[in-house]
Amino acid sequence: MKNWFFLVLLSFNVRALTLDETLYVAINAFELEGNLCQKKSEPKSSSLTEIGKIIFERPVLSGDKDTACANCHLDNQALADGLPLAIGVGGSGEGEDRMKSEGAVVPRNAFTLFSRGDERFNTFFWDGKVQKVEGKIYSPIGEGFSLGFDSALSVASVLPLLARDEFLGTSKPFNANRHVDLVESQYYIDKIPAQNTFIQERLQEIKDPDVLNLLAALESANLTKEELNLQLVGNALASFIRKKTNEDCQPSPWQKYIRGNNSSLSKDQKEGALLFYGKARCASCHSGDLMSDMAFHSIAVPQGEQGPHLFGQDLGRALVTLDTEDRYTFRTPSLVAVSKTAPYGHNGIFPTLEGVVKHHISPIFYFRDLNISDQMILKNNEAIDSRSELLRWIRLDENELDKLLAFLNAL
Ligand code: HEC
Numbered sequence: 174m175k176n177w178f179f180l181v182l183l184s185f186n187v188r189a190l191t192l193d194e195t196l197y198v199a200i201n202a203f204e205l206e207g208n209l210c211q212k213k214s215e216p217k218s219s220s221l222t223e224i225g226k227i228i229f230e231r232p233v234l235s236g237d238k239d240t241a242c243a244n245c246h247l248d249n250q251a252l253a254d255g256l257p258l259a260i261g262v263g264g265s266g267e268g269e270d271r272m273k274s275e276g277a278v279v280p281r282n283a284f285t286l287f288s289r290g291d292e293r294f295n296t297f298f299w300d301g302k303v304q305k306v307e308g309k310i311y312s313p314i315g316e317g318f319s320l321g322f323d324s325a326l327s328v329a330s331v332l333p334l335l336a337r338d339e340f341l342g343t344s345k346p347f348n349a350n351r352h353v354d355l356v357e358s359q360y361y362i363d364k365i366p367a368q369n370t371f372i373q374e375r376l377q378e379i380k381d382p383d384v385l386n387l388l389a390a391l392e393s394a395n396l397t398k399e400e401l402n403l404q405l406v407g408n409a410l411a412s413f414i415r416k417k418t419n420e421d422c423q424p425s426p427w428q429k430y431i432r433g434n435n436s437s438l439s440k441d442q443k444e445g446a447l448l449f450y451g452k453a454r455c456a457s458c459h460s461g462d463l464m465s466d467m468a469f470h471s472i473a474v475p476q477g478e479q480g481p482h483l484f485g486q487d488l489g490r491a492l493v494t495l496d497t498e499d500r501y502t503f504r505t506p507s508l509v510a511v512s513k514t515a516p517y518g519h520n521g522i523f524p525t526l527e528g529v530v531k532h533h534i535s536p537i538f539y540f541r542d543l544n545i546s547d548q549m550i551l552k553n554n555e556a557i558d559s560r561s562e563l564l565r566w567i568r569l570d571e572n573e574l575d576k577l578l579a580f581l582n583a584l
């Protein structure tokens with residue numbers, strides 16, 4: 174009897190773990206909770222949310238009244254825009270049409286806004302120019318909390334309003350408008366009062382139906398129009414983004430799996446997940462439920478012609494820290510809903526998930542497939558040189574790569 178007991182115990186212990194059991198070991202080790210779609214504290218519909226909705230969806234605060242957040246964060250593109258580089262002021266239409274329009278090019282790939290309201294999401298933009306660290310929000314317009322912004326998302330939400338290519342300007346380089354005149358030449362923190370002057374002037378335009386709607390929303394929030402300053406705009410936008418992404422949040426198959434639903438992933442996807450958290454080492458950077466360590470790394474993304482810095486290059490984090498070590502590093506992108514947000518990379522240079530994943534393993538694929546000139550390779554030398562050490566140990570064969578991609582489709 175006793176032996177039988179031990180035998181059972183032993184066979185239980187030495188029996189190889191099933192695929193699901195092994196994956197749950199990884200899930201526990203990486204402390205994943207699967208709680209991205211748990212409804213958060215945001216009240217159902219606050220009057221602030223209504224103000225945010227108008228500013229998000231309508232071009233009411235753009236210099237030429239031609240751009241709104243919703244032009245680049247579209248409902249039918251998982252709140253991104255589907256373009257390699259975003260097209261801002263002066264642009265019209267969506268997708269291919271927008272690429273053909275006269276709009277100003279914003280030299281980076283747009284993000285989705287899903288999960289951006291999550292408390293753990295504390296580093297915004299490809300270069301992390303808005304970052305919450307130890308209770309302070311660092312940003313180009315100053316420390317966010319002391320200025321009256323309620324969150325890092327709130328600060329991140331107003332920066333597009335202050336950018337010439339996204340909101341202020343016209344797409345013609347030498348033309349200006351009242352908004353550009355007021356805000357553009359101001360240095361950092363002085364942009365806030367300049368923008369506030371612009372907002373008050375815009376609110377005088379009571380023939381504009383968008384302005385009228387905004388005034389009505391302010392009234393139902395018991396706010397005077399003078400109270401609509403940049404901080405309130407940010408808090409309202411953040412409140413709207415949190416509410417919208419909470420309401421539209423559908424737990425992904427992977428999120429469901431983490432919470433115990435074994436049948437939400439296929440066998441290939443489960444094997445892909447094991448690779449992601451194991452041999453393929455993806456989770457050394459794409460960690461946590463948000464699938465980002467909120468830190469900066471270089472995967473040697475080829476530089477396009479349109480980067481915002483030096484010779485059309487994009488130096489990424491280095492332009493925030495002014496540290497040459499940070500050149501070509503970018504915030505690890507969250508992989509939430511990643512299969513829906515093509516193209517990929519900070520400059521949208523990879524049309525497919527397969528392309529960007531292969532590039533982590535070796536930059537040779539990219540140059541080989543495009544049969545690129547020596548000049549182009551020379552131009553990318555520094556970016557390739559900056560490639561993170563962490564990428565050196567990824568070993569995958571083609572079959573494994575397919576499984577990894579199947580997993581990415583479950584996020
Ligand atoms: C012209 C297109 C465009 C418009 C208009 C636009 N965005 Fe974006 N958005 C982008 C791009 C491109 C990025 C990435 C830029 C970067 O990281 O440098 C981005 C990034 C963001 C981020 C950071 C997300 C992250 O993961 O770090 C937030 C938040 C955001 N936008 C909110 C807004 C809000 C709110 C508005 C309206 C006030 C707005 N955007 C208008 C294109 C646009």
Ligand code: HEC
Binds near residue numbers: 455469
């Ligand atoms: C060294 C840290 C690091 C590791 C390890 C890593 N990544 Fe990344 N990943 C990044 C960074 C940084 C970017 C953005 C780089 C850029 O655009 O310049 C990125 C971009 C991506 C993107 C594109 C996302 C988008 O929205 O554009 C995908 C998909 C991705 N990684 C998947 C993976 C997979 C799968 C693995 C494992 C094989 C992996 N990553 C390993 C840091 C890492």
